[in-house]
Amino acid sequence: MMSEEMCSLSSMRKGQKGVIDSFTDYELSLKLLEMGCIPGEIIEVIRVAPLGDPIAISISGYMLGLRKAEAGTVMVKLQT
Amino acid sequence: MEQKIKIALVGNPNSGKSTVFNALTGLRQKVANFPGVTVEKRTGFTSIKTIQGNKIEAEIIDLPGTYSLYPKSPEEILPFQLLCDPHNESHPDLTIVVADGTNLKRNLFLCSQILDLKIPVILVINMMDIVLQKKMSIDFAGISKRLGIPVIGMDGRSGKGVQELREAIGKPLVSPVNDFIDVREFAPGLIEELRSIVKVESNYNAFLAANNLSLISGFEMQQWKKDKITAACEKYNFDAQQMQARETLERYTVITQILKEHLTSHEVPLQKSNSYKIDSFLTHRIWGYLIFMVILFMIFQVIFSWASYPMDWIDNGFLILSEFARDSLPSGLLNDLFVDGILAGLNGIVVFVPQIALLFFFVAILEDTGYMARVSFIMDRLMKKFGMNGKSLIPLMSGVACAVPAIMSTRTIQNRKERLITIMVTPLMSCSARLPVYTLLIALVIPRGDIFGFNMQGVVMMILYLLGFVAALGAALAMKYIIKKKERSFFVMELPMYRVPRWSSIGIHVLEKVKIFLFDAGKIIVAISIILWVLSSFGPGGVFDSIEAKYHAQSEKGIIQEHDVARLIQTEKLEASYAGKLGHLIEPAIAPLGFDWKIGIALITSFAAREVFVGTMSTIYSVGGDESVKLTIKEKMAAEINPQTGGPRYTFAVGLSLMLFYAFAMQCMSTVAVVYRETKRIRYPLIQILYMSGLAYLASLIVYQLLKP
Numbered sequence: 001m002m003s004e005e006m007c008s009l010s011s012m013r014k015g016q017k018g019v020i021d022s023f024t025d026y027e028l029s030l031k032l033l034e035m036g037c038i039p040g041e042i043i044e045v046i047r048v049a050p051l052g053d054p055i056a057i058s059i060s061g062y063m064l065g066l067r068k069a070e071a072g073t074v075m076v077k078l079q080t
Numbered sequence: 081m082e083q084k085i086k087i088a089l090v091g092n093p094n095s096g097k098s099t100v101f102n103a104l105t106g107l108r109q110k111v112a113n114f115p116g117v118t119v120e121k122r123t124g125f126t127s128i129k130t131i132q133g134n135k136i137e138a139e140i141i142d143l144p145g146t147y148s149l150y151p152k153s154p155e156e157i158l159p160f161q162l163l164c165d166p167h168n169e170s171h172p173d174l175t176i177v178v179a180d181g182t183n184l185k186r187n188l189f190l191c192s193q194i195l196d197l198k199i200p201v202i203l204v205i206n207m208m209d210i211v212l213q214k215k216m217s218i219d220f221a222g223i224s225k226r227l228g229i230p231v232i233g234m235d236g237r238s239g240k241g242v243q244e245l246r247e248a249i250g251k252p253l254v255s256p257v258n259d260f261i262d263v264r265e266f267a268p269g270l271i272e273e274l275r276s277i278v279k280v281e282s283n284y285n286a287f288l289a290a291n292n293l294s295l296i297s298g299f300e301m302q303q304w305k306k307d308k309i310t311a312a313c314e315k316y317n318f319d320a321q322q323m324q325a326r327e328t329l330e331r332y333t334v335i336t337q338i339l340k341e342h343l344t345s346h347e348v349p350l351q352k353s354n355s356y357k358i359d360s361f362l363t364h365r366i367w368g369y370l371i372f373m374v375i376l377f378m379i380f381q382v383i384f385s386w387a388s389y390p391m392d393w394i395d396n397g398f399l400i401l402s403e404f405a406r407d408s409l410p411s412g413l414l415n416d417l418f419v420d421g422i423l424a425g426l427n428g429i430v431v432f433v434p435q436i437a438l439l440f441f442f443v444a445i446l447e448d449t450g451y452m453a454r455v456s457f458i459m460d461r462l463m464k465k466f467g468m469n470g471k472s473l474i475p476l477m478s479g480v481a482c483a484v485p486a487i488m489s490t491r492t493i494q495n496r497k498e499r500l501i502t503i504m505v506t507p508l509m510s511c512s513a514r515l516p517v518y519t520l521l522i523a524l525v526i527p528r529g530d531i532f533g534f535n536m537q538g539v540v541m542m543i544l545y546l547l548g549f550v551a552a553l554g555a556a557l558a559m560k561y562i563i564k565k566k567e568r569s570f571f572v573m574e575l576p577m578y579r580v581p582r583w584s585s586i587g588i589h590v591l592e593k594v595k596i597f598l599f600d601a602g603k604i605i606v607a608i609s610i611i612l613w614v615l616s617s618f619g620p621g622g623v624f625d626s627i628e629a630k631y632h633a634q635s636e637k638g639i640i641q642e643h644d645v646a647r648l649i650q651t652e653k654l655e656a657s658y659a660g661k662l663g664h665l666i667e668p669a670i671a672p673l674g675f676d677w678k679i680g681i682a683l684i685t686s687f688a689a690r691e692v693f694v695g696t697m698s699t700i701y702s703v704g705g706d707e708s709v710k711l712t713i714k715e716k717m718a719a720e721i722n723p724q725t726g727g728p729r730y731t732f733a734v735g736l737s738l739m740l741f742y743a744f745a746m747q748c749m750s751t752v753a754v755v756y757r758e759t760k761r762i763r764y765p766l767i768q769i770l771y772m773s774g775l776a777y778l779a780s781l782i783v784y785q786l787l788k789p
Contacts, residue, residue: 026321031572033328034148036186046350050365051461054571058350062183063575065457070572 009043009057009074017044018076025073032074036060043076083136086170087249090159090194091178092187093145094450094576096206099236100178101142102585104245111592119144119155120491122592130250138249141170147186149193149288150324152570153494160292163197164285174200174253176245181211181218181233182577184343188335189328191227192260196284200253201229204245208235210577219342226338228256237582261330263287266323270316277308287327291320355450355577362451368458376477379442383435383481384512390434398427416617417610425609428689429602432484432750433594439478439485440593441586443492446474448581452492453573460571466553467560469493472502476552479509480545483751484601487758488593497565503758504768505555507751510548510743513690517742518544520694523714525735544743551744551775597754604753612688612749616659623656654699659684673741673780674734674788676722686747693742725789733787737780745776 006021020039023029037043037059046063047056054067091097101109105124112121122142127135143162144155151157162170175194179187184205191203205211205218211233224231230248234241263284264271274286290313293306313320350356361367402419409415446452452471459470471493478486486506493499510518518541526537618624628649635645654660663680670680682696694713701716720729746752746769755765 026325028570028572030150030321030324030328031152031570033325033332034150034189035572035574036189036332038329038332046356047359047363049363049457049461050368051458053461054457056457056575060183060185061345061347061350062186063350063355063577065453065571065573065575067460067571070570 005078006075007078008072009045009076010055010068010071012045012076012078014045014048016078017042018078019043021075021077023073024075028070028073032070035064036062037064037074042079043074083130083134085136085138085173085253087138087140088159088162088170088172088175089140089142089178090163090175090190091145091206092147092180092190092574094574095145095178095180095187096236097145097178098142098585099582100176100204100206100234100242100245101140102588103236103239103242105140107588109588109592111596119158121158126246128246128250131247136250140176141172146190148190148328150292153496155494160288163194163199164280164288166280172199174202174249176202176204176249178204178206181205181207182214182216184218184339185332185335188338189331192331192335193284195227195229195256195260196263196282198255198282198285200255202245202248203227203229203231204234204241205231206234206236208233208240209237214345214348216343216345222342223338226342227260228258259283261327261334263327266326267316267318270312270318273312274309277305277312287323290318291324293320353577358578359454359575362454363458368454372455372458372473375446376473379439379474380477380480382442383438383478383485387434387438387481391431394431394433395427398423398430402427417613420617421610421613422606424613424688425606426602428609428750429598429605432482432597435482436485436488436597437590437594439481439489440590443474443489444586444589445581447492448579448586450576450578453575456571456573457575466556467498467501467563468556469495469498469502472498475502475506476509476549479506479511479552480548482511482513483507483509483748484597484754485593487751487754488597490758495570497563500563500759500764501556501559503755504559504764504771505552507746507748507755507768507772508548508552508555508744510545511690511748513748514544514742516691517693518739520697520714520717521730521735521739521742524717524730525732540739544739547740547743555771555775596757600757601750601753604756605750608749608753609688612659612685614658615662616654616657616685618658619653619656620658620661624653627652627656650699651701654681654696672785673777674731674737674784675741676729679738683741683745683747686742687749689750690742690747727789731789733784733789736787737784740779740783741776743776744772744779746772 007018008024009018012018020037020041020043022039023032041060044058045055046058049055052068054065055071056063056065057071058064089097089101101122101124105126108126109122109124112123124140124142126138126140128138130136141162143159146156146159149160149163151160162168162172163175165171177191177194179191191201194201203223205220211218218233220231220233230251232241232244232248234245236242266287270290271283271286274290275281275283278286278289280286280289290309293309293313312318362371402423405423406415406419409418443452446455452474455473456470459473463470463472472490474492475486475490478489483506486509487503490499490502490506493502522537522540526540529536531539631640631645631649631652634640635642640648659681660677662684663677666680666683667675667677670683675683678697678700681700682693685696686693697717698713701713701720717730718728721727722729722731752765752769755768756762759765
């Protein structure tokens with residue numbers, strides 16, 4: 001069963017999966033795009049740093065670390 | 081005739097680019113800075129046989145790792161300038177793109193951009209060992225045909241594929257023909273117009289010129305050209321950011337298509353990988369920090385204790401050498417200059433080599449295994465508050481042994497502001513050169529005995545170390561708000577898979593760092609050392625001659641013992657020297673801190689290195705070298721009377737004030753030299769000297785004024 005719900009990457013918990021939908025910060029989105037964070041890609045939060053920030057996500061087969069403030073600019077369609 | 085070609089090596093960070101570089105060039109490498117920036121330029125040489133049997137001498141430039149041709153840091157501007165600007169002196173004839181085979185999608189992105197610049201490209205797909213382990217299969221012929229360039233699989237560690245690469249380099253150079261994506265569609269008409277302005281063949285290069293116009297500060301382009309580009313962009317309503325996003329998306333669409341056809345992989349979730357399991361420990365909320373603390377402690381121990389043996393050998397070696405030189409060369413001014421100026425300066429440089437080599441050995445292992453990225457990951461939240469990076473902890477902790485290697489190790493910090501702050505505050509950490517000063521002063525003014533069951537002298541020592549750390553954090557916090565950089569602080573960082581370190585790469589890295597220090601910072605250190613020698617061995621007028629005459633006369637009359645003559649002459653000469661005069665000169669300024677002109681002299685000579693304090697003090701108080709030196713200096717200093725009060729000169733207040741001064745003041749020419757080497761701006765070491773000395777002055781002033789009887 002699939003239900004779709006939009007949220008920002010920073011509000012996702014460890015283990016949650018989703019599909020990248022859009023970005024809210026233009027400048028940062030360019031950086032994320034070239035790192036392979038393309039709308040339509042599946043993204044998963046695989047680790048949260050012990051102090052709650054930054055987080056590590058899995059994207060196109062590799063692990064990417066980013067701060068919560070940055071993750072907040074990525075909008076994700078949640079997969080549950 | 082021997083042919084020469086220039087080859088640029090580019091690739092994403094962590095793609096194993098330097099392994100390919102080392103495999104191609106071996107030890108035929110040299111490191112310098114790119115002109116005007118603090119980015120290391122590694123160049124290597126190798127000879128290649130062409131298929132006709134001729135020899136080509138290839139100069140290979142290892143460019144800093146980058147994810148794209150849209151630069152975001154000084155490191156990334158270089159590949160961009162070099163590749164795009166045909167007039168750049170290092171513009172390559174051939175570009176080798178190194179891609180991580182386990183992550184082709186992201187790695188091919190950069191490759192596709194370079195292809196569209198229409199420079200001859202060879203694609204090296206690296207890390208084939210892991211690709212095979214992961215049971216992925218890559219259709220090299222298919223990708224090669226699709227991209228129109230040679231594609232070579234490589235395992236840089238075992239050297240598989242290196243021979244093939246050499247053969248590919250030896251073949252005639254061919255520029256790619258087809259566009260990977262056609263940027264003309266993005267802005268019809270504009271690209272053609274730009275091509276004629278920038279005078280480049282490739283459509284994409286023209287497109288990039290428009291896109292990066294605001295970024296390319298060092299690009300060799302006249303203002304009228306820039307104006308023309310800006311005008312053309314305005315005419316066509318060219319929105320750079322939107323275009324960049326569109327280009328990126330289009331490239332990824334094509335790459336995804338190519339990989340669908342030519343790559344078979346079995347998607348294994350990252351959670352199944354060994355790296356993930358290792359991370360469960362290394363980034364754990366308890367184990368992660370404990371392990372990091374243990375690693376820091378070990379590094380600290382090693383550079384503190386292991387390095388002391390080779391450092392002693394070096395010191396002893398120089399001692400023998402200078403005694404030999406002093407005795408065998410004709411005595412006189414040149415002899416003094418050579419022994420006390422140049423040899424002493426050289427000694428001061430070479431003695432750092434063991435610490436630098438050891439620290440970089442460990443830092444290189446941490447980097448190479450992928451652990452350093454995790455340090456950033458677990459420490460970022462904390463260090464961000466102080467304007468630094470998680471990685472800043474390594475230089476800060478190494479600074480307890482010595483600031484020189486510590487500052488050199490800040491290169492691992494990508495963000496410029498974070499790196500600069502780390503460099504600026506690291507010398508506040510109490511380094512090992514302060515130890516002899518603290519030891520002497522503590523013994524002098526802190527009574528033995530226990531406080532709450534702890535040895536009081538030990539407690540004071542610990543407080544001094546803590547003070548250094550607190551001051552470093554405080555200074556960092558202040559600079560976080562003072563230093564303005566346009567650069568936005570990103571933490572978008574790949575956490576690479578853990579790998580076994582490549583020992584040969586680490587060896588080359590250590591060698592490189594030692595060489596940089598010896599030759600770059602070394603020059604400055606010898607120069608300052610000679611200046612200090614001049615200051616302390618010359619005095620105005622014929623003062624020195626009359627001193628010698630006076631003591632020799634006294635000795636002949638039997639007023640003083642013959643074996644004391646040299647010592648007494650030395651003492652009086654130091655007082656009469658320019659350094660001595662300077663000591664007198666600054667006395668009014670340091671009197672509020674409780675210091676007299678004798679301490680003033682020591683403050684000046686300590687600029688060579690802080691531990692010189694002890695030596696200067698023994699010269700000033702004319703301590704014989706034959707007895708147990710430290711005890712005697714201590715006793716002499718303890719017996720010194722302050723003529724104004726009639727009590728002892730080194731009271732508790734003076735001792736504490738002096739300790740604080742040494743804790744905070746920038747008194748180390750080697751650090752100054754290294755900060756200059758690492759920032760390439762004279763203003764940073766100057767600011768550092770000013771703010772640290774200001775802090776020292778203030779701290780000493782307050783403590784002395786509060787505590788003085």
